[in-house]
Amino acid sequence: MSEITIKKVTLDKLATLQELSIQTFRETFAFDNTEEELQQFFDDSYTLEQLKKEIINPESDVRFVLVDGREVGFMKVNWGAAQTEHELENAFEIQRIYILNECQELGLGKKLFELALEMAKEGRFDWAWLGVWENNIRAQVFYQKYGFEKFSEHSFKVSDKVDTDWLMRKALKE
Structure with missing residues (x-):
């Protein structure tokens, strides 16, 4: 049985976060994007400088999921001004959950997702x-x-290619 742990990403692990971000995004979306489009996205979104800004932002939280001490996935959540959209008041964004393909069937994404929901409830977000x-x-x-439902859409750019993302929400208070 593997040991699964979740740890906050620290600045000394920036390079690991960058490698994992690039690898998991490539594994997830390479089928729908050219290598040039992917590289442009990485050059814009996954630079060490950009990832450092995200890690030190007091309105974001970035965590690794580890299997037997090895980082195999991560999540990033945001609130306040750090959110990528501001359509909802007192909201908590689950921005990224990525797991290496080789670890997809271990329930790690579900574990991170449930942690994010727990954080949102503990933070008393609506x-x-x-x-x-x-x-x-x-x-x-x-x-x-x-219990999430679609409430809007936004554009997600990978280089010059524009995809549409559904925005889905869940009320946390009755």
Whole structure:
């Protein structure tokens, strides 16, 4: 049985976060993007400087999930001004959850997702929300099982290519 742990990403692990971000994004979206589009996205979004800004932002939280001490995935959540959209008041964004393909069937994404929801409830937010690619039906069904519903859309750019993400939300207070 593997030991699974979740740890906050620290500045000394920036390079690991960058490598994991690039590898998991490539594994997830290479089928729908050219290598040039992916590289432009990485050069814009996953530089060490950009990732450092995200880690030190007091309105974001970035965590690794480790299997037997090895970083195999991560999540990033935001609130306040750090959110990528501001359509909901007192909201908590689940921005990224990525797991290496080789570890996909271990329930790690679910573990991170449930941690994010727990953090949102503990933070007394009214809403949890996320963006999911319009063609990722599997993820949409997963989120719907947790009570998320589509409320809007936004554009997600990978280089010059523009995809549409569904914005899905869940009320955290009755």
